[in-house]
Structures are given as structure tokens and as C-alpha cells.
Amino acid sequence: MNLPNLLTLLRLGLVPLYFLAFFSESPWSMQYALGILVLSGLTDLLDGYLARKYNWITPLGIVLDPLADKLMMLSVIISFILDGRISWLAAGLLIFRDAAMILTSAFFHFRQKQIVPATWWGKTTTVLYYMTVVAILFKWRMADFLLWSTIGLSFVTSFVYLHKFRAMNR
Structure with missing residues (x-):
């Protein structure tokens, strides 16, 4: 250890x-x-x-x-x-996206395919996610806007990763 x-x-x-x-x-x-x-x-x-x-x-x-x-x-x-503090819909979308990314990465990792390294899209999504968490924790007025922006950006980021993955593994 x-x-x-x-x-x-x-x-x-x-x-x-x-x-x-x-x-x-x-x-x-x-x-x-x-x-x-x-x-x-x-x-x-x-x-x-x-x-x-x-x-x-x-x-x-x-x-x-x-x-x-x-x-x-x-x-x-x-x-x-x-x-x-958040709706079931928002939570479901966040959980679905994360689960899909984890399962997709694991699936391709075990098939010895190249995995896409972190990109600025992913890093930006992570920063926005943490800003959203703070806004929701303290019930800031912009929390709902940040939440839906984070969800939207996370799905855009997922599509960017999928596109890069396809390009790397042709």
C-alpha cells in the first residue's frame, strides 16, 4: 500500500x-x-x-x-x-452521462483500444461542475443556470471525446 x-x-x-x-x-x-x-x-x-x-x-x-x-x-x-436542491431530471442526466463515460471507457480499455486523454473540454466541464456544486450548496441565484449549463457542456464534452476516440482508433 x-x-x-x-x-x-x-x-x-x-x-x-x-x-x-x-x-x-x-x-x-x-x-x-x-x-x-x-x-x-x-x-x-x-x-x-x-x-x-x-x-x-x-x-x-x-x-x-x-x-x-x-x-x-x-x-x-x-x-x-x-x-x-436539484430535480430528478437534472440528477438523472448527470448520473447517466457519468455512467456512460465510465462504462464506455472501461469497455474500450479492456479491448486494448486507445483511451482519449483529458482535454480542455473535460477540464472546463470539471471546473464548471465544481462551481455549480458550490452555487447549489449555498443556494445562489445562478445555481439553476449553472446546473443546466454544466449538464449541457458535459454532453458536448462527451460527444467531443467520442469523436476523438473514433479518430484515434481507426
Whole structure:
């Protein structure tokens, strides 16, 4: 067990802590929830950096890292649904898109096809996703606009990835 894998396990442990913070009765509950999300994001960046820099990439990390990311994202979406902050339709579209991307990548990975590396489209979508999460957490007026913009951009990004994938694997 190396340090990047331990950091990934820490991220997995943050998932239930996020729920506890989000649904707590504390007047600071959203700040705690945001703090947990920030900690999760920072440990994700750190474990990826360490794994690449020191060649500490392991089969366990390859599986657990995206699992930790998606579980946290799913937890955020579920908490927003349960609290009435987003609609089932919006949640369903976000979950469908992420599930489709994960399953498609896994399918082609196991068929030894080239996987498209991250692009600025994907990075932009991720930044917009996190801005949207903060806006929804704190119930900012622009939250709904950001949510639907994020959903739209995420589907555009998916089509860009599919196009690039086809071009790389001809």
C-alpha cells in the first residue's frame, strides 16, 4: 500500500463524512460539506501527482481512484436530490452521462483500444461542475443556470471525446 493509494482510501472515507456534514443541523453544515469536498479534491490532485511523479501507479489505484471520484460526485448529487436542491431530471442526466463515460471507457480499455486523454473540454466541464456544486450548496441565484449549463457542456464534452476516440482508433 503506497501513499497515493492511502490518499485514495482517505477520499473514500470522506464520502460518509460529507453526508454527515451536509445533513447536520449545524449552522455551518454547508461550510463543513464544502470543506470536505475541497479536501477530497486536494487529495485527488495530490495522489495523482505522487503516483505519476514517483511511478507509484498500481492496479489498485487505477481502480480505486476513479471509484472514489465518482462516489463523491454521486454523493453530492444524491444529497442535492434528497434536500430538494436539484430535480430528478437534472440528477438523472448527470448520473447517466457519468455512467456512460465510465462504462464506455472501461469497455474500450479492456479491448486494448486507445483511451482519449483529458482535454480542455473535460477540464472546463470539471471546473464548471465544481462551481455549480458550490452555487447549489449555498443556494445562489445562478445555481439553476449553472446546473443546466454544466449538464449541457458535459454532453458536448462527451460527444467531443467520442469523436476523438473514433479518430484515434481507426
